[in-house]
Amino acid sequence: MSENKLNLTLKIWKQAGTNAPGSFETHKVTVSPDASFLEMLDELNDGLEREGKDPVAFESDCREGICGTCGLVINGHPHGPVPRVATCQLHMRNFKDGETIYIEPFRAKAFPVLRDLIVDRSAFDKIMYAGGYVSVNTGGVPDANAIPIPRDIAAEAFDAAACIGCGACVAACKNASAMLFMSAKISQLALLPQGQAERHQRVEAMVAKMDELGFGACTNTYACEAECPKGISISNIARMNREFLVSKIVSKLTD
């Protein structure tokens, strides 16, 4: 364990509720460089509670970078300054002694702040309900590998499926667009045989839902790809555009 503790100034966004006004609150902390970012906040909250003060509300669950629950904008970067990690996997050794750290919630019209650093990301669920699924009949369990899928296609679908739905792409995008998330979900199904039947209605319904929920459009700045903790590629957005345009031309009248 390192002995050289870090002295940090935290500027943390505090907001009592969705419609309440918010502002930054300043806290001084001394923390081990081996602590994770969320452990640092846990320690801060522990201290605040001991003093009878209001703790900082933030979300986390698995703390191993796979559930997509945590998500803070740290010094302007969703999930902090280190590429390809979620906030829970970010360690304090990446910060310098004496540094001031701004901690903000994901900011998007479609992600209203619930309290402090917690935002409501149910808009992502609504996009998924609109078409991010494959309809199946219940029945017997199909045999494994009954549908042959070439390895490179399976790998590409899996790369898209690595999206944990954390919302960092929306937080990073200057337009708060959900296109990287949505295109990853569309891609993972469009690449596989199981996703073919609903391919056209899926992309049209999901794009329409995203627009309805108040996310922005894509300016192709590729900030989303740069900040995504899972490295989801913007080639998925291109695939989604392709799927959308093809669907517009070939889909059934009822779609």
Place this chain on the structure above:
Amino acid sequence: MSWLFRSLNSSVGKKVIMAVTGLSLISFLMIHLFGNLTLYIGREAFNAYVDTLDIIKPFIRVIEVVLAGIFILHIYNGIRLWIENRNARPVRYAVSGTAENTDFSSRTMFVTGSIIFIFLVLHLSTFWYNFNFTGHPETGSHDFYTIIVYWFSNKLYAVAYILSMALLTFHLNHAFQSAFQTFGWNHKKYFPLIKKIGLVYALIMGIGFASIPIYFSFICGGNQ
């Protein structure tokens, strides 16, 4: 709402409008630059080029109307997207990381586009207006080469041109590859090449157009 209107009004549809109109304008710029380069051959060559355009005037007028329509659609749609995109984030970040995770061309499209629009108004109200209607602003002469020399003898006017062309270079650099991404033509096999072509194209357009005021204002200095 009709199928077409609904389709083009979606977030992807609006991007397609930007891409189609943008690529049309990109093609137009190339033709425009080729024509302008006759200035370097000399007075007779340039005047002959403009006279040729005069012969096919009715055809040019149709193209001008189509171009105006494309410009208006590109600008209207760009402004609409900009407003909607800003509304998607009502509360801004206190600290923004966009300078680190995006490149300059991509995040300044609205600003560079707006300034290019101001340039366009200036450009049309001088050269286009003089060529088509008034002739030389002082003498009324229809020697087109002289009109070019007249305007670029104004150093301030020339500098405004050169700066606008620098911004156009940034605008085109993002525009070209962005259009391909919007159409869904992004693949690891060829997308790096598309980005390079876009950059080279933007530089050729920027340097090509800016070279004219540089030549007439600062190299020849009205000694033609």
